[in-house]
Amino acid sequence: MQDQSNATLDEEEAIRLAKAAFSTSDSWFNVSVRNTMERDIRQVQSQHPSGSKYDSDHYKGRSKLFRPKTRATLRQAEAVCAQAFFSTADVVHVVAEDDTSKIDQASAEVMKQLMNYRLQKSIPWFRILVGAFQEAYTVGVVASLQTWEYDETNSIDRPKVQLLPPENVRIDPAADWTDPVNSSPYVILLLPMYAYQIKEMADKPKNPWKKIDDSKMLSGSTRVSDSIRLQREHGRTDSKEQTNEIGAYTIVWVHMNFVRHKGRDYVFYTLGDQELLNTPSLVEHEFPHLAGTGQRPIVFGVGTIEAHKVYPTSHPSMSRQVQAEINEVANLRIDNVRFALNKRYWVKRNRNVDIRSLVRNAPSSVTLMDDITTDARVVETNDVTGSAYQEQDRLNMDFDDIAGGFSGSSVATNRKLNETVGGMQMLSSSASQIGEYDLKVFTETWVEPVLRQVMLMEQAYETDETVLMLAGERGKLFRRFGLNEITDEMLRKECTLNVNVGTGSTNTFNQLEKLVYAFSQVNQLLGEQGMSRLRSDEIVKEILGKVGYKDGGRFYVEEGEDPKYDELIATIQTLQQQLNEKKPPELLAAEIEALKAKTMLTKADAVNTGVQSVFSAVQAGAAITQNPLIAPVSDQVMVAAGYQTPNPAGVDPNIQAPTTLADGVINGETLPEVRQNTSPTFPPVPSDPVSPLQGIETGDVNDAPG
Secondary structure, eight states: OOOOOTTTOOOOHHHHHHHHHHHHHHHHHHHTHHHHHHHHHHTTTTOOOOOGGGGGGGGSSOOOOOHHHHHHHHHHHHHHHHHHHSSOOOOOOEESSTTTTTHHHHHHHHHHHHHHIIIIIOOHHHHHHHHHHHHHHHHEEEEEEEEEEEEEETTTEEEEEEEOOOEEEEETTOOTSSSSSHHEEEEEEEEEEEHHHHHGGHHHHHHSOOOOOHHHHHHHTEEEEOOOHHTTTTTTOOTTTOSSSSOOTOOEEEEEEEEETEEEEEEEEEEEHHHEEEEEEHHHHHHHGGTTTTTEEEEESSSSOOTTTTTTTHHHHHHHHHHHHHHHHHHHHHHHHHHSSSOOEOOOTTOOOHHHHHHOTTOOOOOOSTTTSSEEEEEEEOOOOOHHHHHHHHHHHHHHHHHTTOOHHHHOOOGGGGSEEEEEHHHHHHHHHHHHHHHHIIIIIIIIIHHHHHHHHHHHHHHHHHHHHHHHHHTTHHHHHOOOOHHHHHHHSEEEEEEOOOTTTTOOOHHHHHHHHHHHHHHHHHHHHHHHSSOOOHHHHHHHHHHTOOOOGSSSSSSSHHHHHHHHHHHHHHHHHHHHHSOOOHHHHHHHHHHHHHHHHEEEEEEEEHHHHHHHHHHHHHHHOOGGGGGGHHHHHHTTTTOOOOOOOTTTTTTOOOOOEETTTTTTTTTTOOOOOOOTTSSOOOOOOOOOOTTTOHHHHGGOOO
């Protein structure tokens, strides 16, 4: 087999492939996709389709209302999307591939904190995600470019997610519908850039661009205004308007070309499809974080799934006919009401009638005519009947069924069902299912692939020490895993990323009920032992997130406190208060005594642990004093065990020295009488102790190692 690792794409072949790819894809897009996208955008903007009868002269004086059902459904879906993705503080959830390794678990925790930090601080994730959902809903597809933004001059070093207008993406129409971007032999991104940016790219240290004069750059700025962009910016001048001269802020269209040639994937930039701007390079060289994945730094998501269609049908296209009927019924009814209230008149030709006054029909006005019985006559119009409103309600229900909405008209139409809470839940259940399905499609096709590429960039390029230190502190690496340093090996561990959006996200209270029910079933089946294995902090965070609190951290018990001891004391006080309020039953008194004994046992255990710690510390201190060479080893052992240096040094608040020592009294307590030991192997106890530590066995110099 021929080795293709050194294969290159020469400049002439690159510009030839770029021209052929753009010509083919642009022609297909203009014929098959452009008109549909324009109609979808007009419908979302509550405008009648181009060439509609409402724009003709025959409807000049008639009602032309557009009932914004499509826009209302989109806004409702956007609200559900925002609530589902941003109800909790953690945007993503990262788990280790090998959950038995502490290093892998620590890597997953660090990556989770890094991703949450970048999505909350560095990337405008809320705008990008809601905008992507809106685009997928409106035109059926959404595309984005994921790169790492680095600018040493402005101290910029962060991941970047750039949402691409769908009309600026060209892919092969015969690409695999399950993965259009990576299966297409080419992908072309149309990027509007300022002229000064193109000139600055010539000074780039890695693969610099060619210097282009103004005459050639002008050819890249003569692209015809895009009709989809003009429709999106309805009522405004083109934001990418062309000029006849090149200035620093002139928009020039640059093509970012991904081309597969001889089994290798190349990327290069061209000025339009005419001039090559840089030398073609391999995708894995330009984007090292994607090496070995076979991916391009582009994600192409969809709003709905239709088999074997790269551009599936959008939500507005599904409801277009029903939306048109809703507008028709509403406008006919309004015209009828206007005729019923403001009558139509018949006037005999060539009669002396004040037509202007008759048409104006102002209250208390006077209309002059020669013969009021024959010159003019009022045309009576019957008032609109209830059937028009019933038809409107039925059309609203049809629209809600196809769009997945739940409006007030749906409730009003089903009079029997809306009288009970259960009936209301039945009405909203189908809408919730469709909404959850739309969220699932959007998450699987765009959100998670984008975030996985961002995670790959974090693993490959993250060098900000401040961000890494913050991620380590938030992940509590030292306390949970005994690690105090984040290494490159730890960052590059294999992790699995998921987004915290589950079934039931469209109705938070229903999801909360399901969550509580699930935990109650776990408690019944596994008991307290099974419940003790659950992560209480994640449970509290999830529950509080469903009721509107992003993070439940401020409700947690601070580290270092003993909640069991405080709980026992509070229980004793509560029971004692009950005894004071009424006659104490014997059982209640017994509970108090038992709790007191348990409290004393807890305190005794704490004292015992402290005494053992002090005794061990004294012995270790004596050994270190006799042999100073073991001190560095002891320091490392204590650090590995979790010991933190007290501040100020040398003062440990957990160890209190005795205040007085006189007549067998320490801290106000009398020492017990010590009897003489008659064993011949022990020396007699002196009558007066020399120090509080007299009698504690310590190491001998001869026993020290070395």
